[in-house]
Amino acid sequence: MPIRILLYEDNTELRTSLASLISFAEDFELLASFENAGNVLDNIKQNQPDVILMDIDMPEVNGIEGLNLIRSKYNDLPVIMLTVFDDDGHVLEAIKNGATGYILKQHLTTRLANAIHEVMEGGAPMSPAVARLVLKFFNNQHTRKTDYALTNREKQILQSLTDGNSYKMIAFHEGITLGTVTTHIKSIYEKLGVHSQAEAVSKALKERLV
Amino acid sequence: MPIRILLYEDNTELRTSLASLISFAEDFELLASFENAGNVLDNIKQNQPDVILMDIDMPEVNGIEGLNLIRSKYNDLPVIMLTVFDDDGHVLEAIKNGATGYILKQHLTTRLANAIHEVMEGGAPMSPAVARLVLKFFNNQHTRKTDYALTNREKQILQSLTDGNSYKMIAFHEGITLGTVTTHIKSIYEKLGVHSQAEAVSKALKERLV
DNA sequence: CTGTCAATCCCATAATCAGGGGAGATGGTA
DNA sequence: TACCATCTCCCCTGATTATGGGATTGACAG
Numbered sequence: 001m002p003i004r005i006l007l008y009e010d011n012t013e014l015r016t017s018l019a020s021l022i023s024f025a026e027d028f029e030l031l032a033s034f035e036n037a038g039n040v041l042d043n044i045k046q047n048q049p050d051v052i053l054m055d056i057d058m059p060e061v062n063g064i065e066g067l068n069l070i071r072s073k074y075n076d077l078p079v080i081m082l083t084v085f086d087d088d089g090h091v092l093e094a095i096k097n098g099a100t101g102y103i104l105k106q107h108l109t110t111r112l113a114n115a116i117h118e119v120m121e122g123g124a125p126m127s128p129a130v131a132r133l134v135l136k137f138f139n140n141q142h143t144r145k146t147d148y149a150l151t152n153r154e155k156q157i158l159q160s161l162t163d164g165n166s167y168k169m170i171a172f173h174e175g176i177t178l179g180t181v182t183t184h185i186k187s188i189y190e191k192l193g194v195h196s197q198a199e200a201v202s203k204a205l206k207e208r209l210v
Numbered sequence: 211m212p213i214r215i216l217l218y219e220d221n222t223e224l225r226t227s228l229a230s231l232i233s234f235a236e237d238f239e240l241l242a243s244f245e246n247a248g249n250v251l252d253n254i255k256q257n258q259p260d261v262i263l264m265d266i267d268m269p270e271v272n273g274i275e276g277l278n279l280i281r282s283k284y285n286d287l288p289v290i291m292l293t294v295f296d297d298d299g300h301v302l303e304a305i306k307n308g309a310t311g312y313i314l315k316q317h318l319t320t321r322l323a324n325a326i327h328e329v330m331e332g333g334a335p336m337s338p339a340v341a342r343l344v345l346k347f348f349n350n351q352h353t354r355k356t357d358y359a360l361t362n363r364e365k366q367i368l369q370s371l372t373d374g375n376s377y378k379m380i381a382f383h384e385g386i387t388l389g390t391v392t393t394h395i396k397s398i399y400e401k402l403g404v405h406s407q408a409e410a411v412s413k414a415l416k417e418r419l420v
Numbered sequence: 421c422t423g424t425c426a427a428t429c430c431c432a433t434a435a436t437c438a439g440g441g442g443a444g445a446t447g448g449t450a
Numbered sequence: 451t452a453c454c455a456t457c458t459c460c461c462c463t464g465a466t467t468a469t470g471g472g473a474t475t476g477a478c479a480g
């Protein structure tokens with residue numbers, strides 16, 4: 001049983017050559033190809049593909065929008081994004097929206113077949129540069145911690161505040177008086193340069209202080 | 211000029227066979243290998259490697275700790291993690307801590323050489339299953355939005371609250387009275403099931419409502 | 421045309437919070 | 451020893467917030 005494929009690509013030449021590339025391999029079957037993602041949901045319903053190849057930069061309805069349409073109905077259908085750019089914005093946007101793989105057009109000839117097999121086996125094929133980008137972003141998200149020189153006690157209390165506890169509850173949980181809690185919070189505010197709970201909690205969460 | 215490699219792997223047998231695998235290729239040079247990451251910073255200083263191969267599961271100082279040590283000094287030195295587990299926790303932990311690549315031991319023979327070349331060219335080699343895991347996590351982080359049926363106005367105000375604005379400031383910015391702000395916030399709290407600013411802000415940020 | 425909903429406004433009160441002050445007890449360091 | 455940071459406690463006051471009412475308007479659906 002061949003792997004059933006739908007292709008979205010606005011460049012006629014590339015679409016044609018991709019089509020023949022796919023048809024060449026006997027374990028792939030190209031069901032249809034389109035020049036934009038305008039009717040992607042209908043296309044899927046009619047063709048029942050196993051995998052979708054989606055260019056990002058298309059007129060009318062582009063690849064990201066197409067991806068969104070797909071994900072609104074089909075959560076697990078593998079979608080491999082194709083693009084000439086390794087532009088950060090596009091990549092991250094596609095991935096946030098649930099792309100399964102992401103290959104640069106320059107790697108198409110060497111990687112496409114492999115990539116299709118990989119997604120069918122539950123993998124996530126990416127051009128190495130794309131993978132690096134994702135890891136970098138991921139890493140940034142999780143290490144950004146400016147040093148405000150909060151003491152351990154202050155961190156605990158900020159944590160508790162961030163969990164939505166009132167001064168009273170914090171005092172109870174930490175086994176200290178209400179007055180002490182306010183004292184700690186005063187210095188937390190000073191160190192963070194904020195003037196309200198909302199600001200403190202926001203800063204704590206955004207900068208991963210807790 | 212061969213690519214200079216340091217290896218960390220506690221299993222003697224595997225360490226030996228990796229060592230010979232690496233020495234076999236003439237574009238690689240194995241500088242040294244160790245059974246845990248205890249002296250990783252000294253090792254690096256002495257050997258000046260281009261790439262580090264790091265097992266995760268090692269006695270004394272494990273791969274994640276080793277990675278952390280490395281990242282505290284060397285921000286760009288490529289570190290490829292090796293593991294038998296495709297266990298979510300390890301993978302994500304390693305990536306959060308700045309791993310450059312992540313390959314499963316079952317793929318070592320077929321992918322290792324390739325992976326080393328990829329990191330040297332600025333890529334991020336990952337076993338497909340690992341890549342899928344990362345994308346999935348990434349995707350979750352960015353789409354998790356439970357529907358609390360907040361109205362547009364309520365979302366705006368929640369946003370403003372999350373930015374650290376007081377009721378007064380919100381009233382001013384939105385051009386409505388203080389009373390109206392409290393009314394909106396009342397219904398926001400009801401819909402979110404919270405009873406304080408801190409809780410609301412926390413929930414809004416954690417569940418990406420804003 | 422009637423009901424529902426979003427958005428606006430108002431009133432009122434108890435509780436909580438922000439920010440100002442001062443002060444004693446640790447424990448480590450210069 | 452003297453200093454300094456940390457953690458603890460206290461007092462006070464004005465501002466802000468949480469929560470309970472009730473009410474009007476316009477839009478939209480049935």
